[in-house]
Structures are given as structure tokens and as C-alpha cells.
Amino acid sequence: MKVIERFEVPYYQYLNENSELADEIPPIAEDTEALLRLYSLMILVRTMDAKAIALQRTGKLGTYPSTRGQEAVFVGIGNAMAKDDIFIPYYRDMGTLIQRGVKLSQILQYWGGDERGNCFADSKDFPFSVPVGSQPLHASGAAYAVKYHKEHRAVLTVCGDGATSQGDFYEAMNVAGVWKLPVVFVVCNNQWAISVSREAQTAASTLAQKAIAAGFVGEQVDGNDIIAVQHRTVEALKQARDKHEPRLLEMICYRQHDHTTADDATRYEPKHLRGQEWKKEPIIRLRNFLEKMGVWNATKEEELQTACANEVDQSVKEYLNTPPQPLTAMFDYLYEKLPDIYQEQRNMLVDAEKNIHG
Numbered sequence: 001m002k003v004i005e006r007f008e009v010p011y012y013q014y015l016n017e018n019s020e021l022a023d024e025i026p027p028i029a030e031d032t033e034a035l036l037r038l039y040s041l042m043i044l045v046r047t048m049d050a051k052a053i054a055l056q057r058t059g060k061l062g063t064y065p066s067t068r069g070q071e072a073v074f075v076g077i078g079n080a081m082a083k084d085d086i087f088i089p090y091y092r093d094m095g096t097l098i099q100r101g102v103k104l105s106q107i108l109q110y111w112g113g114d115e116r117g118n119c120f121a122d123s124k125d126f127p128f129s130v131p132v133g134s135q136p137l138h139a140s141g142a143a144y145a146v147k148y149h150k151e152h153r154a155v156l157t158v159c160g161d162g163a164t165s166q167g168d169f170y171e172a173m174n175v176a177g178v179w180k181l182p183v184v185f186v187v188c189n190n191q192w193a194i195s196v197s198r199e200a201q202t203a204a205s206t207l208a209q210k211a212i213a214a215g216f217v218g219e220q221v222d223g224n225d226i227i228a229v230q231h232r233t234v235e236a237l238k239q240a241r242d243k244h245e246p247r248l249l250e251m252i253c254y255r256q257h258d259h260t261t262a263d264d265a266t267r268y269e270p271k272h273l274r275g276q277e278w279k280k281e282p283i284i285r286l287r288n289f290l291e292k293m294g295v296w297n298a299t300k301e302e303e304l305q306t307a308c309a310n311e312v313d314q315s316v317k318e319y320l321n322t323p324p325q326p327l328t329a330m331f332d333y334l335y336e337k338l339p340d341i342y343q344e345q346r347n348m349l350v351d352a353e354k355n356i357h358g
């Protein structure tokens with residue numbers, strides 16, 4: 001009897017947790033300028049993340065999902081995408097969004113409850129989407145449109161490990177496989193779906209193997225190795241654009257914070273895990289590598305930290321100084337022509353605002 005190992009998927013890592021390079025490396029590993037840019041962006045994202053949590057704690061921001069420990073996934077993806085590609089985010093994607101032209105202050109605006117923060121005007125990118133598992137379906141739909149219009153671009157979407165248990169996820173992958181759609185599905189496997197651990201989520205030994213049933217390639221990528229994240233995403237997007245081959249990338253990382261600011265992970269996360277996983281985190285790994293290459297040192301680090309802190313402070317000022325929307329805004333984005341019943345309610349609000357502001 002011939003036995004075929006059906007569930008094996010490749011695992012990609014180029015820079016290991018001791019900051020050592022593998023024998024075979026992709027072009028980005030030798031591009032010092034590019035690596036320094038990626039490093040700077042990861043520091044900016046981590047700085048902004050800490051600030052966003054502090055803003056929430058002091059009542060200046062709504063519930064916020066931290067991206068701590070997962071920076072390489074989102075910064076790497078953002079770097080790999082072409083301007084013309086279409087990005088369909090979920091809610092931890094700050095590191096990608098800032099490379100798609102979204103301002104930090106706008107991201108804060110969204111998490112502050114102002115929908116104007118969700119209007120990514122100059123691109124075909126989609127807005128933040130919080131319903132778990134909705135993004136892959138949107139991505140297959142957009143990829144169908146791309147193919148239908150014979151455009152040379154790809155669609156990339158991100159969801160979490162928990163989302164891969166949703167029926168929507170399988171349906172989106174199934175249609176992408178059978179219709180050969182130019183789409184890349186990225187799973188940010190941060191090991192938790194709020195309090196549900198990766199082990200409790202699925203009996204599948206990898207999430208990447210879920211692509212096999214849909215008829216296309218699934219890969220595991222070390223999500224703490226930004227070189228691997230960037231390179232595998234570049235390759236997947238190329239396959240999608242040039243050959244209309246979908247791909248699934250499972251980025252393995254660890255959520256180094258509560259699920260959101262509304263969560264308390266000490267209630268379910270084994271105490272030792274965060275520290276154990278921190279040894280693999282992406283920023284120190286790249287920093288040590290850059291130092292070994294002689295292109296980074298403590299002075300440069302200090303300058304970068306100061307520059308990022310200043311940029312973040314500036315964004316916070318912009319966010320806090322943005323005047324709130326008029327009350328009537330809630331009626332302005334749902335309908336092209338407002339139905340009469342809402343028109344009456346809108347008029348009442350206009351009067352109410354006049355009474356408030358004179």
C-alpha cells in the first residue's frame with residue numbers, strides 16, 4: 001500500500017530566534033535599507049500600540065486590540081503588497097494600514113468610535129471589519145471582481161486563528177480554489193481567540209493545511225521572522241497576480257497582550273507562556289541581526305525611539321483635536337437617498353444641535 005502524507009505543509013523561517021540567517025535566504029535579507037525600514041516601522045507600531053492602550057485606560061479611546069508581539073506579521077505584509085493590490089483588514093492590522101496610507105491619527109479615530117477613521121479614501125482597500133471570519137468572504141468577492149475586470153492585482157486579507165473555524169473561512173477558500181481567484185489569505189495565528197487556545201480551537205495539526213481541501217497551497221511561516229513574512233507574502237501575491245493561484249499563509253506568532261483592552265488574560269493564560277514566547281518576539285530578533293551586521297547601535301536606537309515617540313504624540317494631538325462629527329452623521333452613510341422616516345429624525349437632530357450650539 002502506498003501511503004501519501006496528505007497534510008504536510010512547508011514551514012518557512014530565514015532568521016531564527018538567535019538572529020542567525022538560514023543558508024538559503026531571500027533578497028530582502030541582504031537589503032540593509034529595507035530591513036532598517038521594516039525595523040523602524042515595527043518600533044513605530046509598538047510605540048503607538050502602547051500609547052493606544054494608555055489612551056484607553058485614561059478614557060480617551062474605546063476598546064482597542066493590541067498588536068504587541070505581532071508586529072512582524074502586519075509590517076511584513078504591508079511591505080510586500082503593491083500599491084494596486086487590495087487590502088482587506090480585520091482589526092489588528094495597524095502595521096499594514098500605515099503602509100497603505102492610513103494615518104495613525106485616523107486609526108485612533110476609528111478606535112475612538114468615529115467612523116471617519118474607517119474611510120480609507122485614496123485606495124480600493126476595505127475598512128476595518130470586526131465580525132470574525134467576514135474578511136475572507138469579502139476577499140474572495142473582491143478577487144472575483146479583479147479577475148472579471150482582467151486587472152493585474154491581488155487581494156490580500158488577514159484573519160485570526162479563531163476565524164479559521166468559521167464556516168465563512170472554508171467557503172471563501174473553497175470558492176477561491178475552484179474559481180482560481182487572485183487572493184492571498186493570511187492567518188495571524190497568535191495562539192488565542194480571546195480565551196480559546198490554539199489547541200482548543202481545532203484538532204488540525206496546522207491551520208495552513210486547511211488550504212489543501214480547497215485545492216491550493218498552504219504554508220506555515222514564522223510570524224516572528226519579518227524576513228520570512230515579507231518574502232512569503234511577496235511570493236504568494238505574485239502567484240495570485242500572475243497565475244490566479246490563491247494561497248494561505250499561516251503566520252505563527254504570539255499575542256503579547258490581553259485580547260483587547262476589555263479583556264484580562266490572567267484569567268486563562270498560563271503564567272509562563274508569555275515570557276517563554278517573548279524569547280521569539282520579532283523586534284529584538286531583527287535588532288540583534290542589524291547590530292551583528294554593524295548597521296545598528298544604541299545611539300541609533302535611542303534616536304529612533306525618540307522619533308517614534310514624537311510621531312505618536314503628534315498623532316495623538318491630531319486625534320484629540322479633531323472636532324466630533326455632527327450628530328446627524330449617523331444618518332449620512334447608509335443610504336444614497338434617506339428614507340422619509342429617517343429624514344424626519346434627522347431634521348429633529350438638526351434642531352437639537354442648533355439648540356445646543358446656538
Ligand SMILES: Cc1ncc(C[n+]2csc(CCOP(=O)(O)OP(=O)(O)O)c2C)c(N)n1
Pocket residue numbers: 092130131132133159160161162163164188190192193194255259
Ligand atoms: C462573528 C463574530 N463572533 C464573535 C465575535 C467576538 N470576537 C471578537 S474577536 C474574537 C476572537 C477572534 O480570535 P482570532 O480569530 O484568533 O483573532 P485574534 O483576535 O486573536 O487576532 C471573537 C470571538 C465577533 N467579533 N464576531
Ligand SMILES: [Mg+2]
Pocket residue numbers: 160161162188189190191192193194
Ligand atoms: Mg488569535
